Amino acid sequence: MKKNLPILLFPFILLLAVSCRPIDGNSGNTSDSPANYIENKGSDTIVNLALAWAETYQGEHTDVRISVTGGGSGTGIAALINGTVDIANASRKIKSEEIDEANSKGIDPVEHIIARDAIAVIVNPENPVHELTLQQISDIYSGKITNWSEVGGQDRPIVKLSRETNSGTHVYFLETVLRLGNKEDKTLFSTDTLLLPSSEGIISEVRDNPNAIGYDGLGYVPDDLKLVAVATEAGMPYVLPSIETVNDKSYAIARDLYMYTDGQPTGVVQQYLDWILSEEAQAIVAKLGFVPVKK
Amino acid sequence: MEKSLTLREFIITRLIQASGYSAILFVALIFFFLLREGLPTLAEVDASSLLSIRWYPIENYFGILPLITGSLIVTLGAALIAVPFGIGTAIYISEIAPRWMREILKPLVELLGGLPSVVLGFLGILVVSPFLRVFLDLPTGLTAFTGSLLLGGIAVPTVVSVAEDALDAVPRSYREGAWALGATHWQTIWRVTLPAARSGVLTAVMLGVGRAIGETMTVMMVTGNAPVMAVKLGSLFSPVRTMTATIAAEMGEVANGSTHYHVLFFIGMVLFLISFIVNIIASSVVFRAKKRAERILS
Numbered sequence A: 001m002k003k004n005l006p007i008l009l010f011p012f013i014l015l016l017a018v019s020c021r022p023i024d025g026n027s028g029n030t031s032d033s034p035a036n037y038i039e040n041k042g043s044d045t046i047v048n049l050a051l052a053w054a055e056t057y058q059g060e061h062t063d064v065r066i067s068v069t070g071g072g073s074g075t076g077i078a079a080l081i082n083g084t085v086d087i088a089n090a091s092r093k094i095k096s097e098e099i100d101e102a103n104s105k106g107i108d109p110v111e112h113i114i115a116r117d118a119i120a121v122i123v124n125p126e127n128p129v130h131e132l133t134l135q136q137i138s139d140i141y142s143g144k145i146t147n148w149s150e151v152g153g154q155d156r157p158i159v160k161l162s163r164e165t166n167s168g169t170h171v172y173f174l175e176t177v178l179r180l181g182n183k184e185d186k187t188l189f190s191t192d193t194l195l196l197p198s199s200e201g202i203i204s205e206v207r208d209n210p211n212a213i214g215y216d217g218l219g220y221v222p223d224d225l226k227l228v229a230v231a232t233e234a235g236m237p238y239v240l241p242s243i244e245t246v247n248d249k250s251y252a253i254a255r256d257l258y259m260y261t262d263g264q265p266t267g268v269v270q271q272y273l274d275w276i277l278s279e280e281a282q283a284i285v286a287k288l289g290f291v292p293v294k295k
Numbered sequence B: 001m002e003k004s005l006t007l008r009e010f011i012i013t014r015l016i017q018a019s020g021y022s023a024i025l026f027v028a029l030i031f032f033f034l035l036r037e038g039l040p041t042l043a044e045v046d047a048s049s050l051l052s053i054r055w056y057p058i059e060n061y062f063g064i065l066p067l068i069t070g071s072l073i074v075t076l077g078a079a080l081i082a083v084p085f086g087i088g089t090a091i092y093i094s095e096i097a098p099r100w101m102r103e104i105l106k107p108l109v110e111l112l113g114g115l116p117s118v119v120l121g122f123l124g125i126l127v128v129s130p131f132l133r134v135f136l137d138l139p140t141g142l143t144a145f146t147g148s149l150l151l152g153g154i155a156v157p158t159v160v161s162v163a164e165d166a167l168d169a170v171p172r173s174y175r176e177g178a179w180a181l182g183a184t185h186w187q188t189i190w191r192v193t194l195p196a197a198r199s200g201v202l203t204a205v206m207l208g209v210g211r212a213i214g215e216t217m218t219v220m221m222v223t224g225n226a227p228v229m230a231v232k233l234g235s236l237f238s239p240v241r242t243m244t245a246t247i248a249a250e251m252g253e254v255a256n257g258s259t260h261y262h263v264l265f266f267i268g269m270v271l272f273l274i275s276f277i278v279n280i281i282a283s284s285v286v287f288r289a290k291k292r293a294e295r296i297l298s
Helices: A004-025 A044-060 A073-081 A096-104 A134-142 A168-178 A199-208 A243-247 A267-276 A279-287 B002-038 B040-044 B065-096 B099-113 B117-135 B144-168 B172-180 B185-196 B198-214 B217-222 B233-237 B243-251 B259-297
Strands: A037-042 A065-069 A087-090 A109-123 A131-133 A159-163 A194-196 A212-217 A229-231 A254-262
Touching: A037 A044, A037 A073, A037 A267, A044 A065, A044 A087, A044 A109, A044 A254, A044 A267, A044 A279, A073 A087, A073 A096, A073 A109, A073 A168, A073 A254, A087 A267, A096 A109, A109 A168, A109 A199, A109 A243, A109 A267, A131 A134, A134 A159, A134 A168, A134 A229, A159 A168, A159 A199, A168 A212, A194 A199, A199 A212, A199 B117, A254 A267, A267 A279, B002 B040, B002 B259, B040 B259, B065 B099, B065 B144, B065 B185, B065 B198, B065 B233, B065 B243, B065 B259, B099 B144, B117 B144, B117 B217, B144 B198, B144 B217, B144 B233, B172 B185, B185 B198, B198 B259, B217 B243, B243 B259
Parallel strands: A037 A065, A037 A087, A131 A229, A159 A194, A159 A212
Antiparallel strands: A087 A254, A109 A212, A109 A254
16 A cells, blocks of 8 residues: 555646746747747737738748737837847837846847837717817826817817827827927826727727727727827917828827847848838838838 | 555545645745735835825836725725625525526526626626716716626626525524524524524625625726726726736736836735735634624523
8 A cells, every 4th residue: 555655646746847847948938949930029009010011921931930929018128128039019219227127138129110100199070179289188188178178179078098008109198299299397197097908998988988089009090080180289280190191290199110129130030120121011011001111 | 454544544634634735835925925026115115105196107106095995996896786686696596596496597697607707898898888978977988886897797606606505504494493483584584594604605705805806807998997096986986997907907018126016016915915804804703703603502
């Protein structure tokens, strides 16, 4: 009967062995993968574009595998800093703290502008308001204007929708619209701004709720929502976002989209990034509602 | 032969003992991990800033009060819905329903318990929240109350399942005794069966509340996540941000070891502490009730 002891203990030993494994397994994730494998992660704004690029590119280069995941610009850059991705997608510029942190881990982030994006301010089609100045949008989101009647609409409360704080779109909107590009400005989103975890959440609430105002990448706004024309200042022309108005810089809330690599890219990553700036890849940009970078 | 039997007995007892202790070990390890990642918060953020009413971590505003009140109000709302409904359903299934009805109801309730919370979240966004906005004439349907309704729905199966088992375990002789004294069906349920099953019913309530306070996906989808202080009665009908939704929404983004990262773990500690307190109160109530019952019986 004594023989049974090791048998009874076996599952526990197995359990111990299994629980130890991930600790050795985790760190070597990228070094194990073959040389023609590209790990691409980051901004949710870019994720559809990155997926479309990856699909087309893999169709033409069958030996290259590209894995694309979203999660937000911060997530992508954090992954680049931790050395788990080859390319980080970001819809904002990398912050100086992030560069410092990367440098302290021996990572040297190099920036590539890969497309442009315009943020569209959207309202429910029933809402009669169709144009706002940047200052008015700022006052709405910071809580100084709380009723649509103050900006020429019906007597309805304003429900402000925003992306979560980990979204590059959120940070960009804060800097460009709420603070009107002024770095000294400490204006914050009013606390009763709804922070929704996804673009879809914002779109479905705006579609459904006549009180709502939201913002999202132009490429993600469906046709059944109403775009608001934006003027940089009162008295300036109100401009609707479109590929033309973004490229001629007349639309105020537009930005560059980035990919970051560790050091100057080499090998397959370099070929992929070169291809992204080609006419073929930039045509995909336009197709998805973003704005191609002019070479 | 006899010797091997005692040896086998010994090993089996020890194994069972080990699995019993492992629960304590795991809780201790988790708590230790939370402390290690969360305590640096106290060195990095002033207590006054931590107890302020502004949560905006990307600009270093780490006031966690809005998140705590947000979680509490959603959970309170959920408990107010789940406890009466849950216990009522349990009483109906265990005491009143005919046998065939019970056999339909119990599996159905358990099936409801198996619904993934993200599915309920979808239901909340597409059906419940638009309906509440129009029906109650609110600015938006993404409110604490929407979260409470859905969390109540999530907690009900847990409450029903555990409470029904507790009621079912009350010996038939108790009820027969009550009936023999001329008590009506309702009097028997209210004065005899329910008090006799009290500790089990209380456990059911606690498990339900625990399920509600820890639920993440649904609340993140339907409560709007606006970090406002939820201290007025009207807060129930405005957007709130819960602790769980905050951790889930922000954990993916933070740099490992940053202040924000530590604060998120600190919130985890607070959450752990709250459920710990809830459990202690529950078990002390059960304990006191038992002692009183023993006194009366002796």
